[in-house]
Amino acid sequence: MKKFFTVVFILLAVAALASADYYIKSKYHSDAVSIAGTNQPAKEEIHEQWIGGDKFANITPDMTIVMDVGKSKAWMINHKNKDYVETDLPLDMAKLLPPEMASMMSMMKATVAVEPTGAKKTIGQWACSGYNVSISMMMMPMKFSVWATETVPFDLNVYMNKFYANFLKGTLRLDDTSVAEMKKVKGLWIASEMNMEVMGSKIATATQVVEISQKPAGPGVYSVPAGYTQSKFLSVR
DSSP: OHHHHHHHHHSSSOOOOOOOOOEEEOOOOOEEETTEEEEEEOEEEEEEEEETTTTTEEEESSSEEEEEEETTEEEETTTTTTTTEEESOOGGGGSSSOOHHHHHHHHHHEEEEEEEEEEEETTTTTEEEEEEEEEEEETTEEEEEEESSOSSSHHHHHIIIIHHHHHHHSSSSOOOOHHHHHHTTOSSSEEEEEEEEEEEEEEEEEEEEEEEEEEOTTTTTTTTTTTTTTSSOOOOO
């Protein structure tokens, strides 16, 4: 059970196109928490996204997810264990996890509700609109306070339809109705705060974009690092 929730948190920590690619850098914070007798300290991390043509990479210290829409392939890369899983698009997490966790994931169906608040706010250089987003998975409600902007240097429609929708369907197993509801948040999530309760423990995270720029992606951004081992199932240790 603890490993299953770890996978969900990794995916949420997650759950935001030319010769020079587009780069999004975010600061991520999670409060200290104790779940099922296991203590996790507060965490500060840098999360990154790269967008380039048919390729997309979501990079965190623990895991990188790479999608190549042109090849209809994706790679889930575990940096702690230095291994990875290769799969076809569209993503389906239930096919990538060990059998004991895949059965739980296959039963997971999320419902989404998005409510614009009407509030406006400038965060960094971006003019943002406010939203309340609720995602319920396995009777676990997650409440997000979101600030999003439509002022970005890349094509939002391409980003949303080519990468974002594919990512949501595969990692959170959202159906078309839930994906359409998520798209009611107009634009890129610039800042968000999430609160939920799991097994009696309260979990709180916050993410804020600090940079959106256009620059060449470094070597290896869209590929598996050298020396990593291919696995049949995604490792979550």
